[in-house]
Amino acid sequence: MGLSTHVLDTMNGCPAAGMEVALFTTDGDQATLVKRFTLNADGRSDGPLYDNASLKTGTYRLVFDVAGYFARRGVQLPQPNFLNKVALDFGVAHADQHYHVPLLVSPWSYSTYRGS
Numbered sequence: 001m002g003l004s005t006h007v008l009d010t011m012n013g014c015p016a017a018g019m020e021v022a023l024f025t026t027d028g029d030q031a032t033l034v035k036r037f038t039l040n041a042d043g044r045s046d047g048p049l050y051d052n053a054s055l056k057t058g059t060y061r062l063v064f065d066v067a068g069y070f071a072r073r074g075v076q077l078p079q080p081n082f083l084n085k086v087a088l089d090f091g092v093a094h095a096d097q098h099y100h101v102p103l104l105v106s107p108w109s110y111s112t113y114r115g116s
Helices: 066-072
Strands: 003-009 020-027 032-036 056-067 087-093 100-105 110-112
Touching: 003 056, 056 066, 056 100, 066 087, 087 100
Parallel strands: 003 100
Antiparallel strands: 020 032, 020 056, 056 087, 100 110
C-alpha cells in the first residue's frame, strides 16, 4: 500500500474531514513539496500518498493545518493559538512495507504512531 495517513479530531470525536495537508520529501534541512491535498469525509487522502512502486527509502514530512481545520469548524481559538501546523518528520527504512501515519489531534494536543 505504500504511504497513507488518517486524521482523527479528538475534540469532536470524528474524522478530520476537510483538513489540509502537505507532503514533502526531506534531505537534511531541505524539504521538497510533493503534493498538497484535503482529507476526505473519513479523514483520509483519497488514495495512497505513495504506492508500493513509488515509495522510496528516505525521510519525509507531513504538515497538517490544525489551526485552519479547527477555525473552519468554528472553534474559538486564542491568538496566537497553541497549535498551528503540526509537522511530522519520519523515515521510511523499508520501502516494501506499508507506512501509515495517523494523527490524533485537538487544538491543544496531538499524538501519532506508525500504524498498519
